[in-house]
Amino acid sequence: MVSTNSREQTKPFHHQVSNFATVLKTMRLPFLSLTLFCVLLGLSTAIYSNVLISWIDFSVCLGGALAAHIAVNTLNEYQDFQSGLDFKTSKTPFSGGSGGLIDNPKAAPVVLKIVQLSITITVLCGGYFIYQLGPAIVPFGVVGLLIIITYTRYINTSPLLCLFAPGVGFGALMVIGTDFVLSGTFSMSAVASGIVCFFLVNNLLLFNQIPDAKADKSVGRKHLVIAYGIKHTLVVYTVFLICSAAVIVLAGFYNVLPKFSYFSLIPMLAGVESVRTLSKSFKQEQIIPMPIMQRALGLNVIAANFTPLFLAVCILIAA
Structure with missing residues (x-):
C-alpha cells in the first residue's frame, strides 16, 4: 500500500517530467535539421575555398x-500561447504550433526560461566570434537577434518582412555567416549557396502559413497569405523556386560552384510537386482540403531541407 507521503513526493517528479516533455515539444526538434544542413552548407563552401577549418570554431558556430x-x-x-493563437490553429506536423503549452499550460514559465537561455547561448557564441574576428561579425549577430526577438509579434505583421526574414536568417546568417567565421572572408560560393537557401526557406515558411491564415488574421498578423491570398502566394512560391534553381545553374556554369552541384536540383522537384498539388486543388475547390495541404507541406519540407543537404554533399565531394 502506497502512503500519502510517498504520493506527494512523486508529484514534483511527474511535474518535472511533464515540463521537460513540453519544453522538447516547443523546441520543435525535427525542424532543427534545417539549421544543421545550412551550417553544413556553410562549412562545405569554406572547405571548397581551401580554408583550414577550426573545428572548435565550427562547433561554436x-x-x-x-x-x-x-x-x-x-x-x-x-x-502564440499567450496571445491565444495556439488555441485557434489546426495542428499539422508542419504548421499550427506543437500544442505543447495547450496540453501543459503550467510549463509556460519554464519555456520562457528556455527562450532566455537559448538567447544567452546565442549571444555568448557571437561574443566568441567577435573576440576571434573583430567587429566584422557584429552585423550578423544584430540582425539575428532582431529576427529572434521580433519575429512573432512584429515581423509577422508585415507581408514583406515576414516573407524575407526566414530566408535572411537561414540563408544569409547561417550559410554565409558560417563560411565567414570559418574563413574570415566572403566567398562567392557561400553567397550563391546562401541565396539558394534564402529562396527555399522563404518558401518553406510561406506555405506553412496557408493553413493558419484565418487564425493568424484574428490576432493581428498580416503575412503574404493574408494580405494577397493563396493565388498570389502560389505565384511567389513558384518564382522563388525558379530563382533558387537558376542560382545553382548559373553558379555551376560560371564555376562559382562545382558543376556536380547540379545534382542538388533533384530535391527541388519536391517543391515543384508541392506547388502543382496546391495549384490544382485551389483551382478546383478554392478551399484546399487538409490531406492535400499536408501532402504539399511535406513535399515543401523535403525541398527546403534536402536541397541544402545535397548541395553541401556535392560541394564536399568536388572539394
Whole structure:
C-alpha cells in the first residue's frame, strides 16, 4: 500500500517530467535539421575555398545556430500561447504550433526560461566570434537577434518582412555567416549557396502559413497569405523556386560552384510537386482540403531541407 507521503513526493517528479516533455515539444526538434544542413552548407563552401577549418570554431558556430533556432521556436510557441493563437490553429506536423503549452499550460514559465537561455547561448557564441574576428561579425549577430526577438509579434505583421526574414536568417546568417567565421572572408560560393537557401526557406515558411491564415488574421498578423491570398502566394512560391534553381545553374556554369552541384536540383522537384498539388486543388475547390495541404507541406519540407543537404554533399565531394 502506497502512503500519502510517498504520493506527494512523486508529484514534483511527474511535474518535472511533464515540463521537460513540453519544453522538447516547443523546441520543435525535427525542424532543427534545417539549421544543421545550412551550417553544413556553410562549412562545405569554406572547405571548397581551401580554408583550414577550426573545428572548435565550427562547433561554436553550430551551437550558436541551434540555440538561435531553438530561441525562435520556443519564443514563438510561448507568445502564440499567450496571445491565444495556439488555441485557434489546426495542428499539422508542419504548421499550427506543437500544442505543447495547450496540453501543459503550467510549463509556460519554464519555456520562457528556455527562450532566455537559448538567447544567452546565442549571444555568448557571437561574443566568441567577435573576440576571434573583430567587429566584422557584429552585423550578423544584430540582425539575428532582431529576427529572434521580433519575429512573432512584429515581423509577422508585415507581408514583406515576414516573407524575407526566414530566408535572411537561414540563408544569409547561417550559410554565409558560417563560411565567414570559418574563413574570415566572403566567398562567392557561400553567397550563391546562401541565396539558394534564402529562396527555399522563404518558401518553406510561406506555405506553412496557408493553413493558419484565418487564425493568424484574428490576432493581428498580416503575412503574404493574408494580405494577397493563396493565388498570389502560389505565384511567389513558384518564382522563388525558379530563382533558387537558376542560382545553382548559373553558379555551376560560371564555376562559382562545382558543376556536380547540379545534382542538388533533384530535391527541388519536391517543391515543384508541392506547388502543382496546391495549384490544382485551389483551382478546383478554392478551399484546399487538409490531406492535400499536408501532402504539399511535406513535399515543401523535403525541398527546403534536402536541397541544402545535397548541395553541401556535392560541394564536399568536388572539394
